[in-house]
């Protein structure tokens with residue numbers, strides 16, 4: 054009988070898919086190798102022609118780096134898994150609680166697991182006909198935001214029946230983001246046994262060439278720092294970390310900046326990483342352990358690494374605001 058198929062359909066639902074970078078499944082060399090092979094083969098991440106890059110990647114990089122990186126991951130691994138995955142999952146769960154049962158909140162990773170395709174399928178199986186894709190990067194970069202969305206659209210390309218899609222814009226200058234950063238920083242400074250002379254905002258770097266080719270990440274990061282500096286009553290310095298490869302990367306570099314600050318008389322410092330929504334190898338190990346060692350070895354006295362927004366109440370307030378705005382007309386006018 055015509056119409057009977059429609060009668061058995063699930064009610065139309067709205068979903069939000071939080072997307073983060075991705076991380077190995079385990080802190081061993083084989084898992085890290087698998088993860089790095091996928092990540093560093095992305096032409097949005099390494100902008101060297103594949104015919105030149107793949108032999109270098111398969112030769113030098115994937116034979117030496119996995120063992121070294123696995124050791125670094127082991128130092129920050131959590132009972133629930135890789136920090137990036139643990140905090141991204143906690144964020145999705147807390148946002149689901151905050152938004153209530155009318156909305157389905159899920160999470161996925163651009164590289165590794167859970168994959169974007171598998172979570173899109175799962176959301177559609179639950180009846181999501183409208184999905185907001187939310188890459189959790191405050192500042193837009195081709196290497197992060199765009200590649201996450203590319204991967205989602207590639208999954209949609211295989212679907213006969215696609216959901217309606219919206220995407221979350223970058224939020225680097227959103228007053229709600231700056232307010233969340235300030236609340237988080239103030240909250241983590243309060244219990245310290247010292248008052249820092251300055252804050253250092255350390256961002257993940259990228260090749261200088263990528264900026265010259267028009268990627269807005271650098272300028273958006275500078276704008277975040279300008280707004281954060283205006284909001285804080287401590288001077289806020291800026292630097293770029295995690296250099297990879299031989300090309301020139303964005304400057305000033307984080308460890309060089311810490312060294313310079315000590316020379317200029319800064320003794321006590323707090324370091325924040327506002328370009329990362331969740332703590333990960335690059336924040337916990339590179340800043341919390343290695344950069345700290347550098348600062349103290351150079352003559353610094355007190356070093357505090359302040360956590361990312363993660364799944365904190367201020368993070369959830371922020372995401373409720375951002376997501377709520379993008380869902381306008383979907384959640385309040387849905388029939």
Ligand SMILES: C=CC1=C(C)c2cc3[nH]c(cc4nc(cc5[nH]c(cc1n2)c(C)c5CCC(=O)O)C(CCC(=O)O)=C4C)c(C)c3C=C
Nearest residue numbers: 074075076077098122137194196257259297328333334335
């Ligand atoms: C937040 C923004 C990020 C940008 C921009 C970015 C660009 C970028 N990264 C690499 C190389 C590596 N990044 C690695 C880890 C890593 N990168 C980000 C974020 C950005 N990357 C995060 C959140 C993480 C942590 C992942 C985790 O599992 O915790 C690594 C791997 C770590 C290692 O092996 O030491 C590499 C390599 C490039 C080339 C790049 C270019 C624009």
Ligand SMILES: [Fe+2]
Nearest residue numbers: 074257295335
């Ligand atoms: Fe990176």
Ligand SMILES: [Fe+2]
Nearest residue numbers: 295334335339
């Ligand atoms: Fe690193």
